[in-house]
Amino acid sequence: MNFNATLLGQSVAFLIFVWFCMKYVWPPLMNAIEERQKRIADGLAHADRAVKDLELAQAKATDQLKDAKATANEIIEQANKRKAQIVDEAKAEADAERNKIIAQGYAEIEAERNRVKEDLRKQVATLAIIGAERILERSIDKAAHSDIVDKLVAEL
C-alpha cells in the first residue's frame, strides 16, 4: 500500500482516455448503432406496410374480379335479350314479306285472269260473229246487223 507518483500518472491517463472515448469513440459507434436501429425499424415498418398493401391489393383484385363477372353476366343477358328481339323482328318482317308476296301473287293472278277473260270474251265474240256470219252469210247484211252483234258482245 505504498502510494506514489504512479497514482498521478495513471489519473492523468484515465482522464485523457475518458475524454478521448467521449470525443472520438462513443459518438461514431453510437451513431452507427442508432442509425442501424432506425433502418431496421424502417425496414420492419415497410414490411408491415407491404403486407397491408398486399392485402388491400388482393381485396381489390377480388372485388374487380367480382365486378368483371357481374358485368360479363349482364352483357350476356343483354345479348340474349337482343338476340330474341332480333329473331322476333326477323320473324315479323318475314311474315310481312310473305303476306306481301302472297297478296302480290293474288293480284297478279287476278289481273291475268281478267286479261284472259277479256281475251276469251273477245275471241268468243269474234267466234260468235264468225259463226253468225257463216250462218247468215247469204241473207244478212254485215253492215246492217253489226249493231245487234255489238250489243251481244257487250252483254257477254
Next chain:
Amino acid sequence: MAATGEALTPQGYIQHHLTNLSVGDGFWTWHIDSLFFSVGLGVLFLWLFRSVGKKATTGVPGKLQCFVEMIVEFVDSSVKETFHGRNPVIAPLALTIFVWVFMMNFMDMVPVDWIPSLALAAGIPYMKVVPTTDVNITFSLAIGVFVLIVYYSIKVKGVSGFVKELTMQPFNHWAMIPVNFLLETVTLIAKPISLALRLFGNLYAGELIFILIALMYGANWALSTLGVTLQLGWLIFHILVITLQAFIFMMLTIVYLSMAHEDH
C-alpha cells in the same frame, strides 16, 4: 525466477513477482510496469474501438464491429437503466472503465512467469504485469470517479446544495450538523476507497494464488500435476472474477454518479 539479490526461495519468488519495476524515490516513485501496461491497454482499447467506430457501417456489420457494438450497447443499456439524467460523459466513462479495467484484469490470465521471464531475459529485473494489482492504479481510477462525483454534485446542486447534503442529512436539525457532516463525509469518502480496494483486493488475491500455484511447478511431479489442475480451475473461475470486477466497478461508478445528480 529470482532477480539479482533475491534467493531462489518461495518467499523470494513471491516477493519478486509482487515487486514493481520502479524509478524514482519516495513519493516520486513511478511504477513503470503498471503505467506501461495500463496505458498500453488503454491505448489498445481506444485504438480498437476508434478504428471500428471510424469504419462503422450502418448496414450489415462485420464480426469485430458486432463485438464492439455488443459491448457498447451493453454499457449503454446499463447506463440507461441506472442513470436517468442527461449527461454525455457517463456512458463513455462507463465504457472506458469497463473495457479498460477488464483488459487490465485480463493480464491476470497470462501465465505468471511468461512476461517476467521475457523481461528478465531482456535485462529488466522486475515486471508486474497486472496493473490492477497495483493499488496506485485502482486508486487513481477511483479518485477520477470521486472527482467526477464531487464535480457533478456541485454542478447539479450548487455549492450550497452540496454542503447542505453533507450537513443536513440524515438528521435535519442544526444541532446535528457535526454528526451529519461526519457521517456523510465518511459515506462520500468510502465510495472511492471501496471502489479501489475492492478491485485491488480481488485482483491482488487472484494474482497471489496464481503465483502460489506456479510455485508448485518447482516441486516434484505430483505437485506439478496438481498445480496444472489447480491453475486451470482457478483460471476458469478467475474469468468470472475479472469480468465481474470490471462490471462492478462500472456499475458502481454509474450508481455513484447517478446519486450525485439526484437532488434530495
